[in-house]
């Protein structure tokens with residue numbers, strides 16, 4: 001999605017939306033919007049329909065403190081209003097850390113938010129500011145901006161590093177509707193390796209544990225694309241090196257991931273092998289008893305996968321390398337540059353099954369259909385034809401209509417997720433791929 | 449109405465003296481608004497809320513055969529991801545078994561567009577939308593970024609008029625321009641009036657070359673009424689109102705929501721325009737009246753038993769259908785009262801607080817009074833002269849009912865709930881959660897494919913309140929196990945402490 005063009009039904013929040021969802025996902029953090037009045041509401045309505053009906057949380061939704069700047073503030077500057085809003089927020093709201101997030105309006109008029117931040121910091125308030133106006137980019141960018149501010153300004157400097165302690169990045173609250181489940185699954189898995197994990201957004205993370213994350217030995221990013229600046233800030237400011245890894249779903253991808261982390265931390269090979277063996281055992285404990293139906297009912301499917309740069313390759317790899325499905329086409333919906341495309345292409349080129357999945361980079365639902373039709377043969381009247389049947393589309397809720405048109409099954413995984421409710425479900429790792437199997441096959445079984 | 453010559457509809461603050469900051473009693477708001485001293489207020493603490501873009505996308509993405517272009521940063525139209533669910537439901541209800549949902553584009557204004565302007569990008573989007581979807585209308589919504597950098601959306605639309613087959617409707621709904629989100633209604637109608645409603649009778653409705661057909665069409669038009677629906681009305685609501693109007697022998701031209709743009713073209717030829725919400729439709733109906741002589745009735749929302757009867761009476765009076773209306777009212781209300789009898793004992797003296805758009809809140813409160821419930825507080829999203837009629841009705845029962853004029857602002861709601869402890873909170877999508885976290889039962893004040901309007905709506909609201917009161921444990925558990933974000937001290941403070949400019 002080149003930025004000189006419109007986007008049909010965009011597949012991401014704006015920078016402010018990503019920033020706000022990140023802030024509300026952090027423990028004991030209270031965001032303060034410095035925006036016009038509607039941004040808070042727009043984001044809240046958005047998250048409802050795109051993030052599995054994600055609610056407001058502690059101080060999000062329509063409770064989020066917001067300067068609600070008006071035309072006169074745009075003309076004369078909005079700092080006076082912001083200053084007042086910060087004062088009353090501190091007076092009224094129970095929070096341990098405040099973070100001012102600017103919207104388009106404030107960024108265009110160039111309000112010097114840092115001057116307000118300094119003023120309240122001098123009074124001993126734990127407050128930060130991030131420039132997150134929507135025109136700066138997508139929700140992924142807003143997420144990275146907020147975490148970068150925390151990494152460079154909030155996380156305390158530590159002289160010595162703690163062996164086997166890591167920071168976990170790469171799962172973006174809101175952009176990934178399953179962020180809570182995914183994070184917890186990866187965190188739990190890494191803990192099995194004996195690691196201490198700062199994962200920012202789970203119920204096991206606290207503001208203290210985040211502030212003390214400066215002594216981590218390594219940052220592990222389960223994404224080749226997201227939260228990159230944060231990882232760099234942790235490296236530059238705190239001298240914590242980082243490794244990135246494609247988002248892992250399923251035994252094949254997860255095994256490679258665990259080995260990579262173990263290698264970076266120089267863990268004993270027995271440690272990691274033990275975990276891999278036991279996790280795989282767990283996985284097949286369940287697989288063994290769905291294999292009957294998989295085979296009896298011919299539950300292998302052709303597939304098209306549409307998703308962001310985390311999900312699309314991860315699901316494609318799982319389907320091709322673990323689940324024995326036939327991913328004919330993978331569509332990556334992020335606006336990513338050529339260099340990053342090579343990373344995604346590499347995942348597909350190195351599929352252990354060698355399945356020849358086609359790859360496209362496109363966000364526009366109309367254009368995506370065009371890509372579909374290039375790989376999916378149109379039905380003819382002939383008795384003998386090679387069709388995309390039985391077929392399945394794994395994507396967002398925007399692909400629902402297309403899937404119905406071609407008579408394929410459909411599961412929403414990637415943003416926008418407006419036809420599913422998401423609580424603690426996650427697809428990452430070994431355990432998550434079992435949930436993915438449940439969800440895929442339930443779509444098929446529901447028709448029986 | 450001289451406004452129509454202007455590119456941009458005036459703000460409600462100016463046109464109607466509308467305000468969004470008040471705390472007191474219904475008696476006080478009535479007296480003080482008449483004194484005109486509610487303007488120029490503000491809050492020193494405020495919470496993120498709804499700008500005029502949100503109702504604009506809700507209404508406009510529901511139009512058939514149209515494309516909405518949100519001209520702004522990529523987040524501005526994001527609300528459509530959830531609003532689209534009702535659009536989809538609407539399409540499904542009208543027979544589409546694989547509905548496409550809301551069709552909208554974002555011009556995705558970026559850092560470089562902020563510097564060099566977004567007009568060219570907008571033009572490209574309009575041209576491509578026309579080619580790609582072949583819609584009847586292309587609706588361009590301006591947001592804060594183009595509003596500040598000075599993009600001329602009207603100029604862009606003008607320039608493309610010849611080149612594009614669709615009618616282009618530029619609409620100004622920049623969030624920072626007005627505190628009153630209901631300004632969106634004026635902004636929308638303003639553009640449709642300027643660009644589509646021309647009273648030009650060369651359309652399919654009028655070209656008949658034989659006399660019998662012309663007479664038939666004349667007769668049809670003498671019974672044709674414009675029904676101005678609102679986006680908070682569900683399919684079942686629209687069905688109920690249409691049912692009542694059909695009983696009066698009227699044919700309904702429904703707009704704006706879920707309508708085809710042709711409904712706007714037809715509007716000047718109707719015998720009457722009927723509003724369902726004074727705060728929503730006055731701009732459009734008074735213009736149709738002034739310009740094309742279409743009379744209108746608009747003082748009444750058909751929510752509540754008496755209100756529905758009054759609505760029907762006002763319509764009937766304009767068309768000389770009084771007797772028919774009385775007969776309908778009598779038989780409808782008799783049947784309704786019979787149906788309500790078993791429910792009423794369970795609702796008697798139950799207490800309620802309500803929160804949503806101005807008239808919706810007040811009219812629903814009036815309905816609850818009819819059901820024997822006690823109103824503790826009303827929280828209209830704004831207040832202006834249109835609220836007076838319903839306020840008087842509430843005041844007659846109890847002048848001490850509290851009123852909190854606020855566009856959401858749950859911090860004030862939560863404080864009021866702790867003071868008044870209602871049995872049920874009947875609120876707007878997205879502000880209900882804060883009452884729920886206080887342990888109160890909730891009935892959403894609109895939506896969810898349920899019915900609220902007319903006589904059938906009165907019954908269904910009663911039935912659903914009774915249902916909610918039967919098992920409140922979900923929210924009771926919630927209240928015991930999650931925290932509100934306010935400091936304990938807040939609950940001892942005046943809930944309206946942060947409203948400034950009060951003399």
Ligand code: SF4
Nearest residue numbers: 036038039524592623
């Ligand atoms: S930027 Fe302006 S138009 Fe867009 S959501 Fe925010 S307030 Fe509304």
